[in-house]
Amino acid sequence: MAMQTKPSIFLSRRQFIFTGMLSVAAAWAGALAQSILFPRASAAQAAPVELAPTELPVGAAKQITYAGAPALVTRSQDGVLALSLVCTHLGCHVQWDAAKRQFYCPCHDGKFDEFGDVVAGPPPLPLERLPVKVLPNKIIVGDAA
Numbered sequence: 001m002a003m004q005t006k007p008s009i010f011l012s013r014r015q016f017i018f019t020g021m022l023s024v025a026a027a028w029a030g031a032l033a034q035s036i037l038f039p040r041a042s043a044a045q046a047a048p049v050e051l052a053p054t055e056l057p058v059g060a061a062k063q064i065t066y067a068g069a070p071a072l073v074t075r076s077q078d079g080v081l082a083l084s085l086v087c088t089h090l091g092c093h094v095q096w097d098a099a100k101r102q103f104y105c106p107c108h109d110g111k112f113d114e115f116g117d118v119v120a121g122p123p124p125l126p127l128e129r130l131p132v133k134v135l136p137n138k139i140i141v142g143d144a145a
Contacts, residue, residue: 048142056080056139061096066141071130072096073141074114082130082141083116089123103127 046067056062061074063085070085070093085094085103092107102119103112110121117126133140 046142048140051139051141053137053139061098064141066130071141073132073139075139080132080134080139081115082132084128084130086128087123088118088125088127089121094127 049064049066051062051064051073056073056075058075058077061072064071064073064082066082066084071082072085073080073082075081083103085096086092087094087105087107087110089105089108089110092105094103094105094110094112096102097104101114103114103116105111105121105123108122110123111119112123112127113119115126116129118124130141131143
């Protein structure tokens with residue numbers, strides 16, 4: 001009587017490579033579809049955001065939407081700083097932790113200091129700094145040509 005062999009529960013090398021290639025292709029197609037279906041306005045096309053100085057007293061922070069993405073505007077004794085809240089790793093939205101005075105990306109545990117510089121995690125670049133113009137009667141985030 002001949003012994004019957006059971007099929008292996010593990011993938012063959014060919015199936016493993018094919019599955020890996022298929023996964024990479026699916027991820028690439030998903031990223032391409034996202035950029036086509038949900039284009040992000042460039043900073044050059046974005047309308048500037050105006051804030052009254054009373055909306056942003058010294059020591060305060062205000063979240064705004066600039067170029068279709070969230071941003072945080074902070075005001076200190078040294079001036080006004082506007083940072084994009086889009087992580088430079090994979091585009092997740094970072095969150096401001098006022099107690100720790102840092103930004104946190106929940107997707108891959110990225111951390112940025114209060115100036116947007118990378119402190120920990122995989123992000124390759126600091127958060128994008130947005131142009132700010134402080135006038136006596138208003139604060140303008142973005143280019144006001």
